[in-house]
Amino acid sequence: MPSVMINKTESGMSFYVPKKDLEETIVSMEHEGPGRWGGEITLADGSRYFLEPMDEAPRLPITLRAKRL
C-alpha cells in the first residue's frame, strides 16, 4: 500500500510514489466523472493500482494510499 501523490499535469494526471522514485502519467482511471472518483487506474508503464473510490473529485494534488494490483 504505497502512499502516492496524484497531481494534475499538462498531459493529464500524474502518479508519484516518492519512496520508489516513480512518476508516471495516468492513462486511465475507472471513475473520473462527477459523483465518483478513483477505482482502478492504469499508468503509462502498464502497471495498475487501485484507489479507494471517493464521492467527489478531490482538490489536486492529493496524497492517498494506493493498492498495487
Added chain:
Amino acid sequence: MCAMKREEAEALIQEVLEVYPEKARKDRAKHLTVNDPNVEQAKKCLVSNRKSVPGVMTIRGCAYAGSKGVVWGPIKDMIHISHGPVGCGQYSRAGRRNYYTGHTGVNTFGTMNFTSDFQEKDIVFGGDKKLEKMIDEMETLFPLSKGVSIQSECPVGLIGDDIESVAKKKTKETDKPVVALRCEGFRGVSQSLGHHIANDAIRDSVLPRRDDDHSFESTPYDVALTGDYNIGGDAWASRILLEEMGLRVIAQWSGDGTLSELELAPKAKVNLLHCYRSMNYLARHMEEKYGLPWMEYNFFGPTKIAESLRKIASLFDDKIKEGAERVIEKYQSEMDAVIAKYRPRLEGRKVMLYVGGLRPRHVIGAYEDLGMEIVGAGYEFAHNDDYDRTIKEMGDATLLYDDVTGYELEEFVKRVRPDLVGSGIKEKYIFQKMGIPFRQMHSWDYSGPYHGYDGFAIFARDMDMTLNNPCWDKLQAPWKKAA
C-alpha cells in the same frame, strides 16, 4: 559535432567495465550509458539511487551531509548542533560557502560549529543529558538564536538516544523550535536521503507554526525562492533579477535564509525551485497543503535565464511580463560583451561534469552560451527524475554516468580527453596532475556567484582563467622538450 560516435562510446564503457569482477561489473553496467535524447524515461537506460558497490571509490556523501550541510546548515539564525563526535561538524564547517549577512556569533551562526563532542562515556551512558545541557548553555551564550536543530551523527542512531524527547522538552522550555533530525550518516545510499529527512522535518516542525497566523500582509507578487543555497552569493544574484522584474521575494530557502522566512514561504504565490533534488519534497508538500504551485527554473547562462524569466513571468500579470522583458533587455548588451570576449577563447572546448544536485543539467546552457560542449555528465546522488530531465539537455552519444567510481571517471577522462573537467575537491588534483584543467563545481572553486546575469560574467571569466591558463603548457620538464 560530438566527440565520439555511439559505438565508440559504448565500446569505451565496456572496456572500462572489464576490470571489475563479474558481479560488480553487472552492477556497474546499469549505471553507465550512452545518451540518447529520444529516450523518454531515464529508467529505461540507467539505474540510479542505488547503494554503491563496496570497495570502489565513491564520491558520495552521507545523510548527515545532506541534512546539516545542505538543507539546514544555511539557515543562518538557527543553531545547528552536530550531535555526536566532533569530526563530522568540524570538517564540514563553512566548507560550502553559503554566504549570509549578519553578525556571526550574535544573531547569525552559519560558519560556527556546534557539536556535542561525544566521548566514550556518552556512547556508554547516552548523550541526552549532554544535549540538554548544551541547549541550555547555548540559550545563555546566544540568546538571539531563533531555534535549534539537532543533526544526528551515526553514533546517536546506533546507541538509540531519544533526541526527540529532548527536542520536545526544550521546545517547551525555550519557546523556540528545537528540531530533532534522524539524519545519521548510515541511513540511505547517499546524501539524497538527508535532503528528504531534512525536508520532512521542515514540513513537520517548521511550516505549521504559522498556519493560523494571518497577520502577514501578502501582495499578488510574492514568490519564494527555494533550493538556492547562496553558494558564493548565488541566491543574491538570482534575487535581484526577480526583484527587478517586479516580484517580491518573501523567502529564501535556505541560503541566507532565516527561520521566519521558512515559516513565511507558504504565504507566497509561487514557489520557484532551483535545486529540484534537495527541495522537491517540500515543494510538492506545499502544493498539496497550501495550494502553492511550484516551478523549476534555471539561472545559469543568459539563454536559460531569459527562458526562465519569461516562464516565471507567464504565471503573473502583464506588469511582471513587461518587467521580465525589461530585465532581459537591460542585461542583453552586458551579456553580449561577455560572450564576445570569452567565446572566441573557449569555442569548441569539451567539458565533462560530475557533480550533484542540479548542476550537471543546469550548467549545460551556460557552457553552450560560451560555445562549449558537454561530452559527459553524471550525478553523485540523483534519482530517475533528475536523469529524465538531463537526457533531454545532453547531446546524442554523450556519456552518462551515475555514482561514477574514481576509477571509471579517470578512465573516461583519459580516453575522452575533455578540455575541462568540472567536479568536486576530491577529484580536482588527480585531473590537474593528469594535465587537464579542472573546476571544482561544488562551491565554484572558491569563486562565484555563478547564478544570474552577474554570475554568468564571473562564470565565463573563471572558465577562461582555468582553460587558458599558461601553466598547462609547462607540464613537460624543460629538458624533455624538443629544442
